[in-house]
Structure formats: C-alpha cells, structure tokens
Amino acid sequence: MSFKKITKEDIEHFQTILDTRYVMTDTEHLERCSGDHTEDLRYLPEIVLQPGTTAEVSTIMAYCNQQLIPVTARGAGTGLSGGALPVYGGVVLDMKRFNKILYVDKRNFQVTTEPGVITQELQEHLKAEGLFYPPDPASKGSCFIGGNVSENSGGPRAVKYGVVKDYVLNIELVLPDGNIIWTGANVLKNATGYNLTQLIVGSEGTLGIITKIVLRLIPAVKHDLTLLVPFRSAFEACAAVNAIFLGGYTPSALEFMERDALEWSMKFTQSTGVHLPEDIAAHLLIEVDGNHMDELYRDAEAISEIVQKFDIGEVLFADSAEQKNMLWTLRRKVGEAVKSNSIYKEEDTVVPRAELPELLQIIKRIGAEYGFQSVCYGHAGDGNLHVNIVKGTMSDEDWNGKLTLGIRELFKEVVRLGGTISGEHGIGLVQKEYMDIAFNDTQTMLMKQIKHVFDRNGILNPGKLFVGA
Amino acid sequence: MSFKKITKEDIEHFQTILDTRYVMTDTEHLERCSGDHTEDLRYLPEIVLQPGTTAEVSTIMAYCNQQLIPVTARGAGTGLSGGALPVYGGVVLDMKRFNKILYVDKRNFQVTTEPGVITQELQEHLKAEGLFYPPDPASKGSCFIGGNVSENSGGPRAVKYGVVKDYVLNIELVLPDGNIIWTGANVLKNATGYNLTQLIVGSEGTLGIITKIVLRLIPAVKHDLTLLVPFRSAFEACAAVNAIFLGGYTPSALEFMERDALEWSMKFTQSTGVHLPEDIAAHLLIEVDGNHMDELYRDAEAISEIVQKFDIGEVLFADSAEQKNMLWTLRRKVGEAVKSNSIYKEEDTVVPRAELPELLQIIKRIGAEYGFQSVCYGHAGDGNLHVNIVKGTMSDEDWNGKLTLGIRELFKEVVRLGGTISGEHGIGLVQKEYMDIAFNDTQTMLMKQIKHVFDRNGILNPGKLFVGA
Numbered sequence: 001m002s003f004k005k006i007t008k009e010d011i012e013h014f015q016t017i018l019d020t021r022y023v024m025t026d027t028e029h030l031e032r033c034s035g036d037h038t039e040d041l042r043y044l045p046e047i048v049l050q051p052g053t054t055a056e057v058s059t060i061m062a063y064c065n066q067q068l069i070p071v072t073a074r075g076a077g078t079g080l081s082g083g084a085l086p087v088y089g090g091v092v093l094d095m096k097r098f099n100k101i102l103y104v105d106k107r108n109f110q111v112t113t114e115p116g117v118i119t120q121e122l123q124e125h126l127k128a129e130g131l132f133y134p135p136d137p138a139s140k141g142s143c144f145i146g147g148n149v150s151e152n153s154g155g156p157r158a159v160k161y162g163v164v165k166d167y168v169l170n171i172e173l174v175l176p177d178g179n180i181i182w183t184g185a186n187v188l189k190n191a192t193g194y195n196l197t198q199l200i201v202g203s204e205g206t207l208g209i210i211t212k213i214v215l216r217l218i219p220a221v222k223h224d225l226t227l228l229v230p231f232r233s234a235f236e237a238c239a240a241v242n243a244i245f246l247g248g249y250t251p252s253a254l255e256f257m258e259r260d261a262l263e264w265s266m267k268f269t270q271s272t273g274v275h276l277p278e279d280i281a282a283h284l285l286i287e288v289d290g291n292h293m294d295e296l297y298r299d300a301e302a303i304s305e306i307v308q309k310f311d312i313g314e315v316l317f318a319d320s321a322e323q324k325n326m327l328w329t330l331r332r333k334v335g336e337a338v339k340s341n342s343i344y345k346e347e348d349t350v351v352p353r354a355e356l357p358e359l360l361q362i363i364k365r366i367g368a369e370y371g372f373q374s375v376c377y378g379h380a381g382d383g384n385l386h387v388n389i390v391k392g393t394m395s396d397e398d399w400n401g402k403l404t405l406g407i408r409e410l411f412k413e414v415v416r417l418g419g420t421i422s423g424e425h426g427i428g429l430v431q432k433e434y435m436d437i438a439f440n441d442t443q444t445m446l447m448k449q450i451k452h453v454f455d456r457n458g459i460l461n462p463g464k465l466f467v468g469a
Numbered sequence: 470m471s472f473k474k475i476t477k478e479d480i481e482h483f484q485t486i487l488d489t490r491y492v493m494t495d496t497e498h499l500e501r502c503s504g505d506h507t508e509d510l511r512y513l514p515e516i517v518l519q520p521g522t523t524a525e526v527s528t529i530m531a532y533c534n535q536q537l538i539p540v541t542a543r544g545a546g547t548g549l550s551g552g553a554l555p556v557y558g559g560v561v562l563d564m565k566r567f568n569k570i571l572y573v574d575k576r577n578f579q580v581t582t583e584p585g586v587i588t589q590e591l592q593e594h595l596k597a598e599g600l601f602y603p604p605d606p607a608s609k610g611s612c613f614i615g616g617n618v619s620e621n622s623g624g625p626r627a628v629k630y631g632v633v634k635d636y637v638l639n640i641e642l643v644l645p646d647g648n649i650i651w652t653g654a655n656v657l658k659n660a661t662g663y664n665l666t667q668l669i670v671g672s673e674g675t676l677g678i679i680t681k682i683v684l685r686l687i688p689a690v691k692h693d694l695t696l697l698v699p700f701r702s703a704f705e706a707c708a709a710v711n712a713i714f715l716g717g718y719t720p721s722a723l724e725f726m727e728r729d730a731l732e733w734s735m736k737f738t739q740s741t742g743v744h745l746p747e748d749i750a751a752h753l754l755i756e757v758d759g760n761h762m763d764e765l766y767r768d769a770e771a772i773s774e775i776v777q778k779f780d781i782g783e784v785l786f787a788d789s790a791e792q793k794n795m796l797w798t799l800r801r802k803v804g805e806a807v808k809s810n811s812i813y814k815e816e817d818t819v820v821p822r823a824e825l826p827e828l829l830q831i832i833k834r835i836g837a838e839y840g841f842q843s844v845c846y847g848h849a850g851d852g853n854l855h856v857n858i859v860k861g862t863m864s865d866e867d868w869n870g871k872l873t874l875g876i877r878e879l880f881k882e883v884v885r886l887g888g889t890i891s892g893e894h895g896i897g898l899v900q901k902e903y904m905d906i907a908f909n910d911t912q913t914m915l916m917k918q919i920k921h922v923f924d925r926n927g928i929l930n931p932g933k934l935f936v937g938a
Contacts, residue, residue, distance in 0.1 A: 107711060107823035108887075152660045163658055165667075166635065179911045185889035187819045188851045189632055191621045191671050192889045192896060192907050193934065194916045198634075198667035202660050219717050242576060248688050248760075291717075295764075350656045354576035382657045418577075420654035420661045427661060438661050442648045446922060447663045453918040465662065 022050040045092040062178030075147030081428030087463035115146020134161035152202030154424035156253035159381030172212035224289035230313035234282035253287035254381030268337035343391035350423030353383040370406030384423035531647030544616030550897030556932035584615020603630035621671030623893035625722035628850030641681035693758035699782035703751035722756035723850030737806035812860040819892030822852040839875030853892035
C-alpha cells in the first residue's frame with residue numbers, strides 16, 4: 001500500500017471541516033487511539049478526527065479518498081482482533097461524538113441510533129421503555145454499538161436471541177467517495193435487491209463508515225434465573241451442553257468456564273462468592289428467562305435433572321439480583337483477568353455445538369504438542385469457545401514462531417469440524433494470517449473484489465482482513 | 470445484452486456432460502420452463518438442462534460462461550416476480566433432480582439439503598425427527614427450498630420465527646466460471662470475513678447456482694391454536710395487529726384478509742366453513758404456538774380480549790386439526806383464487822408494522838384515483854401486505870399505462886413510510902422498473918458492481934433485478 005503522509009496543508013484542511021478542537025495531533029490523543037484490547041499492539045495514527053455529523057464524515061472521506069490518506073474508524077477501542085488499529089497511520093476517525101439515541105419507535109419495536117452509543121446504555125434506555133435489544137458482548141459497559149455492528153458481536157444471549165446481525169435492519173453508511181447511502185429499509189422482511197445491510201454487518205470498517213443504525217427490538221423479558229453447575233470433567237461439561245438442547249431446552253445463556261478462568265476471575269475481582277472445591281474442572285453458567293417465574297423454575301429444575309446425569313458438584317441456583325450479578329460479573333471479567341495474569345493471545349473458535357467436547361480435546365492435545373497452556377471459556381451454547389493462550393514461561397521465539405503453527409493446526413481442526421476461525425471477535429489484524437484456512441483463493445478473491453467495489457483506493461481500514469491488504 | 474444463440478454444436482456438447490435424456494429441446498419441455506406463477510408471462514428457453522450433480526452444474530456453467538450463453542436456474546416455478554423466466558432464452562437449468570435431503574444433523578439441529586426438495590416435504594421429514602424449519606411460503610406444497618433461498622421467502626410464521634435468511638448457515642454455490650465455493654460455515658455465529666451467505670440469500674439466481682444448503686433448525690413445537698377474528702372495518706383490523714404486539718404477544722402467525730380475499734378463496738375451494746355476515750370487511754387469522762396447551766389457551770384468551778376493543782364479529786377458535794386445516798387452506802389459496810378470478814398484478818408491499826393502517830388507506834386512495842380495484846391480504850404481523858390489483862373491466866391501455874403510474878405512486882408512499890417494494894416475492898423481472906424508488910444511483914451502482922464481481926459476463930439470469938440488466 002502506498003498512502004500519502006498527512007501534511008500541514010491536510011491538517012489545515014481538516015480544520016476547515018471540523019472545529020479545531022476536534023482535529024487532534026497531540027501525543028496524548030494519538031496514543032489513546034493507537035491501541036484497542038487486542039494483546040498489547042500499538043500503532044500510532046497521524047491525526048485523530050472527531051466528526052459529529054454524517055455530512056462531516058462525508059466531507060472528510062471524500063478528501064481522504066482523493067488524497068489517498070488511510071482512514072480507520074474507531075469505536076470504544078474494545079475490539080479483540082485489532083480492527084481499530086491504524087496500522088498504516090493516517091486518520092483515526094474517532095466516532096465518540098456520534099453518541100445520540102435518535103429515535104425510539106416503540107410502536108414498531110425499532111430504535112435508530114448513532115454508532116457511538118455505549119451498548120449497555122442503549123440497552124438500559126430501551127429497557128425503561130419496555131423494549132429489549134439482546135446482544136450483549138462482555139464489554140457491553142464500555143463498547144459502542146457501532147463497533148458491535150462492525151464486528152457482528154455476540155455475547156452470552158446469542159444462544160437464544162441471536163447475534164448483532166439478527167437485529168440490524170438498516171444502516172446509514174458513508175462510502176469512501178463521500179456518498180451517503182442507506183443499506184436497506186426499516187422492515188422485518190426484505191426481498192428487494194442484494195442484502196447490503198448484511199454485507200456491512202461484520203465488515204470491520206473496511207467498506208464504509210457507519211453513521212446511523214436501525215435495530216429491531218423485542219418486548220422486554222420480565223424474569224430470569226441463573227444456575228452455576230460445577231463439573232469434575234471439562235469434557236463432560238461440554239457434553240452436557242448438547243444434552244440440554246436435545247432435552248428440548250434453549251437457555252438464554254449457556255456459558256462454559258474452565259477452572260482457571262473462574263479462579264483467575266475470582267482473584268481479579270477479589271470475589272469469594274463461589275466455593276471452588278479442588279476436584280472441579282469446569283463450570284456451566286446457565287440462564288433461563290421468560291415472563292412467568294413458575295415456568296422458569298420448572299425449566300431450571302428440568303435442566304438440573306439433565307446435568308445430574310453427569311459427574312457434577314453442587315448446583316448453585318441464583319435468583320436474587322445480588323447473586324446473579326456476582327456470577328455474571330465473574331463471567332464477564334474472565335477476559336480481563338486472563339490479561340492481567342500473563343501476556344496472552346485469544347482465539348475465537350466456533351464449531352457446530354455438538355462438536356464442542358471434541359474441540360476441547362483437540363485444543364488440549366495441540367497445546368501439549370506445541371507447549372502452550374490454554375484457558376478456555378465462552379459461549380458453549382453457540383459452539384463458540386474462546387481459547388486464551390497464556391505466554392507464561394514460553395520463550396519469545398516459540399511465542400512468535402512455533403505457537404503460530406499450533407494455532408494453524410487448531411484452526412484447521414476447527415474448520416474440519418464444520419466451524420470457522422472467528423465466531424464474534426472478527427478477523428481484523430491478528431487473525432488475517434489464518435484466513436487461508438477458512439477460505440480458498442476463489443472465496444478470498446470474491447471478498448477482495450467486493451472490498452474494491454466499495455473502496456476503490458483501499459483507504460478504508462487498510463491492513464485488515466486480507467493478507468497483503 | 471448480446472448473447473450467443475444455442476447451436477447444434479452446443480447441444481452436442483451438453484450431451485457429453487449429461488445423459489441425453491437430461492438435455493431437452495422439445496416443445497413440451499421448453500414450454501413447461503417458459504413461465505412461473507407471475508401473471509401470464511411466458512419466455513421460451515432454447516434448451517432445458519437437468520443436471521444431477523454439482524460437478525455437472527460446474528461443467529455446464531464454465532461452458533456457458535465461455536460461450537456467452539445465458540443461464541437461468543429454475544426451481545418449482547412458483548415465483549411471483551418472474552425470477553425463473555428465461556427472458557433472453559438460452560439455458561434453463563432445471564434443478565428438479567437436486568431432490569435429496571443429504572444429512573439431518575440432529576445433534577446440531579442442522580440439515581444439509583439439495584435445492585430441489587419441496588419445502589413442505591423437507592419440513593415434514595424434519596418434523597418426524599423432532600425438528601422444525603419454520604419458513605412456509607403459501608406455495609410450500611410445491612415450491613423448492615432452493616427457490617425459497619433465492620427469493621428470501623417468508624410466509625405466515627415469519628412474524629415469530631423470521632424468514633429464510635434467518636435459517637441459512639451455509640450454501641454450496643457454483644459460480645459462472647465453474648468454480649465451486651461454500652459461502653460460510655455450519656455455525657450459529659460467524660465473524661470471519663464478509664457475509665457471502667447473506668449476499669446469496671435473496672439474490673434471485675443472479676450471482677451463482679445454489680447446489681447445497683445448510684439450514685439451522687429449532688426443536689419442533691408441540692401445539693398450536695388458531696383464531697379467526699372478523700372486523701367491520703379493514704382499517705381497524707390493521708390497527709388491531711399493532712395492539713396485539715404492544716400488549717406483549719408475538720403470535721406465530723398474524724394474517725390479514727380483506728373480505729374479497731376470503732370470499733373468493735371460499736368460492737375457489739368450494740368451502741362453506743366460514744360464516745361471512747354482510748357487515749364484515751376483513752379478518753385477522755391469528756395463530757399461537759408453544760409446548761404447553763394451557764399457555765396457548767391463556768395467550769389466545771388475552772389476544773381475544775385485546776381485539777374485543779375493536780368493532781368485531783364473533784371470534785372463531787380453532788383447536789381441532791380439521792378446523793385449523795380448513796382456515797389455513799382458505800388463507801393459502803387466496804392467491805390462486807384471485808388469479809382464477811381475473812387477470813391481476815400482485816404487489817408485495819412491506820412497511821414497519823404500525824404503518825399498516827395508513828398503508829391500507831393509501832392503497833385505496835390511489836386505487837380510486839387511478840381507477841383500479843385491489844384485494845389486499847398478507848402477513849400483517851410483519852407489515853407485509855400483498856396488494857392484488859385485478860384487471861376487471863380496466864382497458865388494456867390503462868392496465869399497461871396509467872396503472873404503472875399508480876403503482877409507482879404506491880411504492881413511493883411505501884418507501885416514505887420506511888418500507889420497501891418487496892417483502893418476500895423478490896424483484897425478478899416484473900418489479901425491476903420500480904427499483905429506482907427503493908434505491909438511488911449509488912446503491913444501484915454498488916449492487917450492479919457486486920453482480921459484476923460474481924458474473925463478469927452477465928450470463929446468470931440476465932434481465933432481472935436491474936433495468937437494462
């Protein structure tokens with residue numbers, strides 16, 4: 001890629017588009033926008049721009065496209081695949097001023113929002129209106145809804161309610177040439193032309209800049225109930241996941257945590273809420289929800305009976321807000337806890353659900369072979385297992401060399417099982433070297449050509465998704 | 470478009486790929502493949518080919534691509550927008566031999582099927598295994614699942630369970646150059662590259678030939694219950710739709726039928742099952758489903774109470790198989806009944822659900838202004854209203870001229886309400902002249918360029934989706 005470096009003239013031009021306080025070149029701002037939550041990677045942008053309107057984004061894009069200046073959109077910087085890293089420098093388009101919920105259409109169960117709204121704040125705003133937007137990534141307290149759309153995020157509730165793509169009806173998108181389009185219509189059914197909306201969801205900022213999002217909503221659910229089930233074998237915990245579904249139950253969350261994940265999270269959050277006997281190898285955290293408490297107790301009892309057939313410890317029923325909050329905080333903090341414990345890489349494997357026990361065995365076998373330790377946890381109900389590989393005492397040479405071969409072998413097995421290399425974190429920067437395992441040359445060429453249709457000059461989030469991009 | 474006409478040499482070449490009985494040029498077969506269920510349109514292909522394997526499709530495509538012979542894939546020919554019409558002649562690729570359900574993966578709630586399986590047969594096969602594939606277009610007894618995927622079909626149950634796109638995980642696709650790809654992976658969550666799967670769903674055979682489909686399934690639902698609610702005002706019936714959702718209920722079907730629709734269907738099916746007092750203007754057909762009969766009775770009672778606030782006649786509760794079958798047959802036969810009654814055009818309007826009463830008023834106002842009679846019915850729960858415009862005594866001149874202007878005005882209003890010009894029938898041949906109402910030049914150009922990425926020579930289903938295509 002050959003991009004233009006930003007000059008004094010460019011900066012002055014940006015200052016004609018935005019108020020000078022939104023045109024930032026000071027070290028503090030450049031450094032703030034140099035990283036996200038992916039490992040410890042850092043890439044400095046040359047400038048940070050904070051537009052506040054679609055028209056401003058359009059003007060900036062048209063200029064950068066004409067000048068061949070790379071543009072990387074940034075949400076809250078909580079991504080785990082390096083999607084927001086400005087690897088070629090250039091402009092970081094910091095979307096934090098797009099922070100308004102524009103219109104809650106209660107009659108139609110829809111919301112129109114700007115992309116810089118924090119996901120949890122959006123959810124709480126809607127809940128107060130009796131409406132429910134289910135996708136809730138672990139970072140929901142700080143991530144932006146625009147980032148969630150760009151990465152097609154999931155979260156624990158995907159197992160019952162689906163992922164982000166299942167809620168996006170329509171997107172206002174600024175193309176690199178400054179043109180502004182809506183990708184679809186605000187309707188539940190649409191058979192009108194190609195599905196541009198679903199092409200943008202999960203496209204990681206490589207096709208356009210998202211400036212408005214229309215989401216469909218569902219009625220708020222009144223009650224939920226959480227169970228924590230300890231297993232003496234991690235493989236049995238994975239096997240129990242499928243038994244629950246085959247029993248006819250669809251929990252609203254079905255999370256798996258290896259012992260280390262829970263233990264580290266307890267240490268990290270200084271929690272003593274869960275008793276962790278020495279013989280426990282893993283837990284399932286199971287939530288059921290609905291509008292009638294009696295039905296939830298009935299379902300929880302039935303699920304309890306199903307898991308009793310496995311070698312488990314004492315099931316913890318949580319029905320108070322305090323207990324539920326304690327358990328879910330532990331689950332949500334696993335990622336940060338692992339990060340605080342060691343340098344690590346997180347792989348986002350996903351397979352058809354019933355292949356989970358085999359996947360776990362494969363992970364441990366490859367770990368033994370390539371000499372790495374892993375802590376696994378994730379959305380077992382979706383077959384989506386996060387594999388946190390901890391560096392521990394591994395040499396830098398092995399970490400950067402041999403380990404990569406181990407990850408390749410793991411992803412090959414994932415694909416063999418009918419799965420793929422990212423369930424919800426995206427490809428971004430750090431997984432692109434494995435894309436050839438998921439896609440052959442024909443598939444890759446189609447995707448690259450679609451990229452070219454939207455972004456002829458390749459200025460949008462360059463260096464992502466494709467090797468050589 | 471400048472395509473090659475099929476020669477004797479081409480026919481001989483096709484006979485080297487397929488057994489001669491699957492290479493058809495006789496009048497009977499050409500005529501059978503010259504139309505679908507769209508008005509009375511007929512376009513003769515030059516040849517009908519019936520491949521039986523993906524490899525055969527690949528070889529045929531590579532040859533046609535090289536020779537510039539147009540190829541139009543054909544399912545069961547039940548489409549309502551002319552998607553299967555070979556408007557430039559050439560090859561009709563008749564997919565009826567792709568009629569095998571390849572693998573029911575009960576452990577993972579998935580099925581892999583060929584595209585030429587009849588939708589209802591697929592559903593019944595799965596039901597026997599305790600599995601449920603919900604999308605059920607009115608033509609389910611004869612349409613193919615491949616056609617459903619190509620048009621992103623819906624049906625009555627979309628209101629609760631979503632449309633075809635919500636169930637397609639992965640597609641085996643033959644590209645025009647003969648390359649064979651899978652579009653995704655067999656997983657519930659996928660953040661790996663652009664969503665090619667959703668790009669193919671609803672692309673109406675213009676991007677590739679679908680040869681295998683992987684669908685996600687849900688556990689079979691045990692019970693359902695149907696209500697028929699007569700309204701003295703059609704507008705009140707539309708308003709009641711939203712009241713039901715705002716009351717917190719999501720029926721598994723919520724269908725609207727104007728009086729004429731039901732009356733004509735009763736006549737067509739020689740049914741006397743429904744008493745139709747003179748003051749009734751429209752009906753809502755409402756289904757609730759679930760695993761506990763007591764809950765269904767409770768929900769049906771609650772819905773009944775909500776609709777009592779409108780000016781309605783006597784509610785008919787149907788809980789016997791016979792009664793339910795009678796009501797649903799009447800609903801499913803409306804389209805055929807209208808067709809048997811007069812020459813007609815069917816518009817597939819869709820708006821945000823709460824805008825339905827306004828849409829119905831607009832349809833009647835425009836009808837009065839442009840002098841056409843309409844019979845409206847459809848999936849009110851999704852805001853998807855089929856507008857059957859009957860020719861009746863309208864002159865051919867008005868039918869082909871003035872009426873088109875009326876439809877344009879209708880679609881403009883639909884888009885103004887946040888809706889679009891097709892909810893589930895697709896654009897195909899007959900709606901392409903209205904695409905400029907739904908999409909501006911930028912959007913259209915993006916779609917045309919995506920088409921070009923897949924089909925450089927434009928041989929796949931030419932003449933569809935875009936004016937001038």
